[in-house]
Amino acid sequence: MAFLIRWLIAFVLLAATWNPTPLNYLRWAAGHWETDLPLTVLGGLILVVGYVIYLRATLRSIGPIGMALVAAVFGALLWVLVDRGLLQIGNSALNQWLGILLSSLVLGIGLSWSILRRRISGQVDIDDVDEE
Template sequence: MTGFIVRWAMAFVLLAATFNPTRYNFIVWARNNWDAQMPLTVLFALLLLVGYIIYLRATLRSIGAFGMGLILAIAAALAWVLVDYGFLDLDDPTRNLWLGLVALSLVLGIGLSWSHVRRRLSGQSDMDDVDE
């Protein structure tokens, strides 16, 4: 369980570092500093891109696009239930954006962890296809 929490937390940090409703995110920083610090902006953009490639590639390989959509649908249904029972109010756009970041980070965290879960459930390891 600790491994999943670490993978999920890193996915959340990746998404929140890219964009969040505060002024402390890459998008706002890059927009404000593009002219003065273009090389640093490009470097940070490339580092974020590497993080996204790692997470998205692993997620697409382990659960695929259908699995990603299914996890997002479950998160949306959970939000619907919480709103319906009065535990969650969606009137605050800032809170909605944070909820979206949590939902997307859960998709990436589950995608990166799915091979480990499948191995524990089935006892079988996954192997990447290797072209000879």
């Protein structure tokens, strides 16, 4: 359940920043920054804080190589789904949502990796020693 919550927050963070619908921060900010600059800056800073938390935790947990490997596994999965005819690449909106989904999974895995690794292997990370 903890992974699901971390993944869902990452998904909301990415989808709130940008998605193929008109309801996202970047499109809203582009249309309102002149008339509502303080709110635009506040919203942007809140998103930046979310990204810093997720990216820093992910980089500390699995590192850039781990992030690339997880992304490669998801990329290979997409390739298999397209190759088997289960996924069509012609739908731009669907592809964009899949990109958001897979990026959020990379961040969710990165944020949860230390916990998952500890449960699977019994090994404790240096950062986790204070928790026991």
